[in-house]
């Protein structure tokens with residue numbers, strides 16, 4: 001790949017790379033709670049593991065599998081499937097790949113993870129301890145990519161919190177891997193156009209090939225439907241019906257931030273994105289909208305809707321399988337704490353209050369026990 005590469009941050013940032021993911025959520029009391037190891041562990045909330053495991057038939061060359069698994073275990077944001085998808089995009093698993101760039105743009109991108117010399121000086125090294133330190137040493141390069149990507153995810157998280165950046169943490173980290181931190185900071189997020197804009201989407205496209213579609217193992221019923229959250233990870237909160245003079249058109253499933261959300265049936269992503277004023281931090285009851293929201297279209301003109309996610313795992317137009325992870329629970333939009341607001345609509349799209357059905361009733365009819 002070409003482009004101005006990651007310029008090599010101060011070494012001190014490396015320490016942060018192994019810190020746990022910082023999750024900020026607003027409790028119903030309005031108190032800010034910071035989960036994770038940063039800051040000495042203010043709460044006992046474990047950091048969510050958001051990385052994607054490999055699917056059994058993931059086309060990772062067998063000689064690299066153990067290194068992809070190591071790189072995918074360095075931080076909770078990135079799993080082996082994210083690492084594999086990015087290497088696939090960078091080099092197609094060619095350890096000898098070279099992309100020529102002028103010296104003014106950092107010089108040649110080298111090896112399986114397409115490191116440029118300056119970035120390798122900061123992040124490379126003989127990480128597999130075979131006596132060779134080179135971006136063309138695939139094992140070194142896979143581990144170096146993992147360390148750098150974890151640092152970029154942490155860097156993105158801090159900058160989103162400081163409101164210097166907006167957007168999905170992994171998209172920001174991927175864009176920074178491609179065009180450098182300065183490029184992403186200057187754009188205030190993933191650049192609006194060009195190769196750096198396209199890069200995160202290209203990694204996500206490849207994620208389907210490598211990532212386990214049903215990593216959490218939610219059981220799919222005989223009619224092809226499944227619960228949107230894994231049993232045991234949630235409790236049923238506010239139900240379907242009139243609430244404060246308005247129709248609450250779905251059910252609130254209370255769960256921790258970072259809990260995987262599953263496609264309730266096979267279908268197509270009708271839309272996936274932010275439906276509130278902002279979605280890069282927790283919302284509030286003063287904010288309208290559904291936050292980070294997905295609408296899935298299913299057979300029989302049924303639409304399911306998933307609101308308030310902290311992060312999305314699918315894009316508009318994508319096909320999904322029943323039980324595939326589509327997002328993670330959060331508290332974006334009109335929300336006072338982490339939960340999944342889940343809706344079911346008939347004779348849709350469009351989904352509206354008029355065609356909303358009680359999701360609990362619907363899931364029971366599908367043979368499930370929500």
Ligand SMILES: [Zn+2]
Pocket residue numbers: 238248250251252340341342
């Ligand atoms: Zn709700």
